[in-house]
Amino acid sequence: MDAIDQAVRTSVQAPPGRPVALLRACHPVPTVVVTLLVSGVAGASGQGLPGCVLATAAVLAGQLSIGWSNDAVDAARDIAAGRSDKPVATGALLPRTVRISALVALAVCVPLSLAYGVLAGTVHLVGVSAAWLYNLWLKRTVLSWLPYAVGFASLPAFVTLGLPGQPRPDGWTVTAAALIGVGAHLGNVLPDIGGDLALGVRGWPQRLGPAGVRLLLPVPLVAATVLLALGRPSVPGAAAVALALAVAVGGALLGRHRPGAAFLAAILVAAADVALLLRQGPPSG
Numbered sequence: 001m002d003a004i005d006q007a008v009r010t011s012v013q014a015p016p017g018r019p020v021a022l023l024r025a026c027h028p029v030p031t032v033v034v035t036l037l038v039s040g041v042a043g044a045s046g047q048g049l050p051g052c053v054l055a056t057a058a059v060l061a062g063q064l065s066i067g068w069s070n071d072a073v074d075a076a077r078d079i080a081a082g083r084s085d086k087p088v089a090t091g092a093l094l095p096r097t098v099r100i101s102a103l104v105a106l107a108v109c110v111p112l113s114l115a116y117g118v119l120a121g122t123v124h125l126v127g128v129s130a131a132w133l134y135n136l137w138l139k140r141t142v143l144s145w146l147p148y149a150v151g152f153a154s155l156p157a158f159v160t161l162g163l164p165g166q167p168r169p170d171g172w173t174v175t176a177a178a179l180i181g182v183g184a185h186l187g188n189v190l191p192d193i194g195g196d197l198a199l200g201v202r203g204w205p206q207r208l209g210p211a212g213v214r215l216l217l218p219v220p221l222v223a224a225t226v227l228l229a230l231g232r233p234s235v236p237g238a239a240a241v242a243l244a245l246a247v248a249v250g251g252a253l254l255g256r257h258r259p260g261a262a263f264l265a266a267i268l269v270a271a272a273d274v275a276l277l278l279r280q281g282p283p284s285g
Contacts, residue, residue, distance in 0.1 A: 021092035022101060027067035030188075034155070035060045037274060042159045044278050054116050055159055061109035062128040066135070068102035071095075073135045077199050106132075113158075120161035127154025144189075144203030145182050152181025156277070172231040173280065179224035180273055186217045187266050214255040214262035218248030221269040228276040236279065240272045 039056040047055065071078070075088045075095035083089040088098060109128060113121035127150055134147035153174045160169035189196070189205040190213050196206050205213045225244040229237030251265020
């Protein structure tokens with residue numbers, strides 16, 4: 001890593017360590033989306049304001065550690081690929097900076113998670129550990145989907161187990177969250193499959209190829225919609241399933257000629273899943 005730091009210093013003129021660059025390196029969009037989702041689920045589950053703030057802070061710290069560790073681990077690969085969207089690759093940050101930031105965020109995440117509840121915090125830290133394992137190793141294997149499934153499944157379980165009385169999370173909610181995680185993995189990797197293959201990254205989506213991912217992408221998300229709708233049957237749930245099926249099939253068909261259609265369809269189905277997740281209210285267990 002020291003050699004990479006030196007290469008960055010000598011190859012660019014932009015001063016490293018800028019706060020804006022550090023924010024960009026944390027993968028801000030998924031970090032904000034996941035943090036806000038957990039905050040919303042905590043509120044919908046009946047958690048009080050202090051608990052919501054604590055759960056949100058713990059998840060934010062965890063997501064920051066995941067994003068920064070991703071850029072730290074991929075620094076050499078991103079520099080070699082000339083990634084203009086990566087602050088480390090452009091020289092705006094040194095790899096050591098994001099590495100230290102990831103470790104600090106992880107150190108903050110541990111006490112925040114456990115303060116929400118020992119059992120709940122342990123579940124959250126398992127999810128964060130799975131994401132780190134993805135960055136360090138599983139990203140390049142056929143099991144690259146597994147950390148996403150574990151990480152997303154841990155979030156509703158974390159929120160629920162931190163409620164008064166530590167109620168058990170609904171199994172269908174946890175399973176649906178895991179399926180949303182698998183869909184998020186497929187959607188996240190889809191735009192970069194060509195570049196990943198050129199750099200020797202052969203995770204599950206890369207092995208499927210762009211066409212296979214476009215067809216498969218809506219499947220776990222539609223399955224999640226069905227689970228969430230069946231968990232607590234309602235008219236909005238049935239409507240969400242019908243909408244998800246129509247959008248997914250349409251996206252798969254249009255994706256043959258318009259590559260972005262399948263990804264857009266997946267985003268719409270994921271939005272319906274999140275709406276159902278927020279609507280479900282306190283756990284029934």
